[in-house]
Amino acid sequence: MPKSLVVSLATAGAILLPLSVILLLWIFCKKLKPSQKTLAHNATVDDHYKRIPYHALLRGTNGFSIANLLGRGSYGAVYKCVLDTEDRAFAVKVFNLGQSRYSKSFEVECEAMRRIRHRCLIKIITSCSSVNHQGQEFKALVFEFMPNGNLDGWLHPKSQELTTNNTLSLAQRLDIAANIVDAIEYLHNYCQPSVIHCDLKPSNILLAGDMSARVGDFGISRILQENTSEGMQSSYSSTGIRGSIGYVAPEYGEGSAVSTAGDIYSLGILLLEMFTGRSPTEGTFRDSLGLHKFVEDALPDRSLEIADPTMWLHNGQPDNSTSIRIQELLVSVFRLGISCSKQQPRDRALTREAAEEMHDIRDAYLKFIGEHGAEKEAPTREIQNSLE
Structure with a gap:
């Protein structure tokens, strides 16, 4: 056999052998690696908790009783559970x-919650994917409990008697506003890829025992394409209007793709509502x-006049500089809210x-x-009188 042929065969063998080993290792690792869907589903569970069975939730909610019902929305109901x-x-x-779209919401929320972890976002504890006592498919997520309910209940109390115990200073x-913008900045700028909430409104802002805020409900959120710059980001899977009437960005009604700018519009309306106490869907706005x-x-002249007067129930005696x-x-x-909610x-x-x-204002x-x-927070009339 010619010497040149021997050298060529030896060289080819030296190249093919490591390539074959790498290929075998790749195939072996791929078989061991769980699917992306499995990863997304399993990663929603807190490390301390295992997947919870249906019957444990049934007992913990007393049969999903009305007494334990915390709220109800288009995608399902939320119950208190022990x-x-x-x-x-x-x-x-x-x-x-x-x-089917509600079943898809479970998967969307699982995927969103898999990607995010921030002190101003509601924390998922575990999940349940099973069948109920009637043999029907059952899916649920278990979250940390927020004892002070949602922001909507504090901005628009049902009680006729308004006190410092059911209103916000x-x-x-x-x-709360600073907590909300922290959460949104994290979703838009620090998640990879970015996450668009798509449904910012008071009922989706939950309040902990210390009144710190958590942004929740990611059932219609969207994950953005990577390698897009802020202000030019858009969803790869958006269809139709996404969000709630009064808070949804106007361009969504025209078929535009979901974007970070859409969340900012909702944030702007939310800020205006928080400090005026006026809902964007109330009858006077048409x-x-x-x-x-x-x-x-x-x-700027009537800012005190349009401010939510319940803020001033948490009162003190103002001096002119405070007013x-x-x-x-x-x-x-208000100017920040207007800047965020431009057409x-x-x-x-x-x-x-x-x-x-928002942080500059708060600080x-x-x-x-x-x-x-x-802190001196005086009744509106006293503040206005001191400015006259």
Whole structure:
């Protein structure tokens, strides 16, 4: 055999052998590696908890009784649950599986929650995918329980008697707003790829025992394509209007793709509602007069007039400097809300800008309060009188 042929065969063998080993290892690892769907489903469970059986949730909610019902939405119902093995309460979101899109919501929320972990986002504990006592498919997510309910209940109390126990002070609203923008900035700028919430509204903002806020309900959220810049991001799977009436970005009604700008619009409306106490869907807002226009027309001179008067139940005796500072602060918050909720997506504030501005407003107020002793939040009439 020619020497050149021997050398060629030896060289080819030296190349093919390691390639064959690498190929075998790749095939072996692929067989061991679970599917992406399995990963997404399993990763929704907190490390401390195993998947929970249906009967444990049935017992913990007393048969999903009305007494334990915390809320109901288009995608299902949420119940308070106390498990036999735990001495603390949980919230159980039971999905309505009557329609395929609601079943899909369970998968969407699992995938979204798999990707995110932040102090201002609701924490998922575990999940349940089983059959109920009637043999029907059953899917549920178990979350940390928020003892102070949702923001909507505090902005629009059902009780006729308004007190400091069922309303929010100015400082509390500023803290809650800062928590919300922190959550949205995390979803838009620090998740890879970015996550769009798609349904920001007061009922999806939950309040912990210390009144800190958690953004929840990712049932219609969307995950963005990677390698897109802020302000130009859009979903690869959006169809139709996504969100709630009054909070949904106007471009969604025209068939535009889901985007970070859509969340910012909802955030702007939410901020305006938080500090005016006026819902964007109330009867006084119709035709060309919406919450955005209502606030825009009032600035800057009537900012105290349109502010939610229940803030001032948490009162003290104001001096002139306090009154002026509160008015300036309200103008800043309202302008931020207006900037976020502009009609055209390109004109809205970017997520990072909104987060920085909200923190600057909150921090400036805390600094002012620190320099002037205890918090002074006076009734609107007293503040307005001191400015006249």
